[in-house]
Amino acid sequence: MKRAEIHTKAEKKFTIMLFFGLLVLSATASASSCPIDPTFPSCFKLGASTAAYQIEGAWNVSDKSVSIWDNFTHRVPRVTVDNSTGDIACDSYNLWQRDVEMAAEMGLDYYRFSISWPRLLPKGYDYYVSKDGAEYYNNLINGLLERGIEPVVTLYHWDLPDILQQLGGWTNPLTADWFANYARIVFDLYGDRVKTWITINEPIVVCDAAYAAGYTAPGIKEPYSGVFVCTKNVLLGHAKAWRIYDKEFRHLYEGKVSISNHMIWFEPKTKADEALNELAMQYINGRYAHAIYSEEGGWPSSLEKYMAEYSAKQGYPRSRLPVFTEYEKTLVRGTFDFIAVNYYTTKLIRPAREGEVVSDLFVSGIPDLNAVMESPPTATYGYSTLMSIYPKGLRRILGWLKDTYGDHEMMLTENGFSSSGSELNDQERIDFIRNHLEQLLLAMKVDHVNVSGYTHWSLMDNFEWLDGYTSKFGLYEVNFTDPMRERTPRASANYYSKIIKQRKLDICC
């Protein structure tokens, strides 16, 4: 018995030594094979995102009024590739409890969704608040909080009340005030429970895709001045909403407010294209960022100069880029509590060759700069060929933002992969998430960019704008032929959930 005990003790000692020896060995091995420590800081949050028009349906329920997307999809024949609308979409107006459950199943830290302005304020103005609309978002917010999921709320994801579009929409400067009034109602209703706010999602789509290209609602192609007037009004609308929060709500609720910009990372095709590349960065990214984040405010100076000269060359008596008064500059400057970035793609920039026409913004390039956009040769693709996938661009755009505007908190508010089929075993999306999170970790740990969160687009398949239901972005598959819109987790949902639980990326195992 005694011998056995001694033997056991010695064995135990050996086993313990072996265990620690192996631990040291494996730590050394993984440290040498791992490009980076794959753990996320404890305060880093992981979430997923959707938007009202893309998921809610219930387009004419109760006193909700028509949005510009309702109008666009109903009015313009074949505007979406499958002739579909968001009339029912994922039916989240009725199935929101399942959405909350999905967020809980994955263990999301937060769920980013948007409020439909025409559902909450059917008249567009703040003198009438829909009881049903207010209750819908109230239930959703409470449902999330009950499951320990933080609500991150976007006020405007492209669904303007159509009545305001009839009055000029974002090309009418008063829309900035109407938006700010709407924001005050929302802050007042939900500010006690919502601590992270996005005013406007991707102004580049609100203005450039809608007015320069005419692709998205309201689909008014007026690339000469409409797009730039819109740009300025959207910036003013955001700033007015931020200032309302700052003055009237911050001391009560201590939340944070920003604007989500769709940022494209550009690289020059050749060394000779560097100046054009810098201009493209300012045209696409700086135009929506500089006025808010820079110390001096207003338009980026290189773009302002270029547009003044180019407008004169085109025969316009004044710059197509409207003037920012000193008052307006001060109003917009500094209206952010963190920098919110949606990142999907990287493009190479080169000048158009002789005879080559840059006709369509985004599709072929930037017409105003006579610049052609190409995909990086090593890029890969999902369903959308426009969005070439290049994860390294994420690290670079974050680095650029830090270098250009200073060391601020940043949050990735969208990043996602599109597929065409309904397959549940979506290995490509898993790789996409891993590769982008790896670049995010590099940005954080090597470049010391202060990133506080990553938001995957999207929680589930939904109405993908002009692609209707043909393009799938979901961690959950949605069966759109089922009246109950059954939602099923894809392999990527399980993968994402595992990453969230472990707080560690699987890059060095």
Ligand code: BGC
């Ligand atoms: C938009 C989403 C859209 C996603 C994929 C983002 O730019 O904010 O609404 O579904 O891209 O196209």
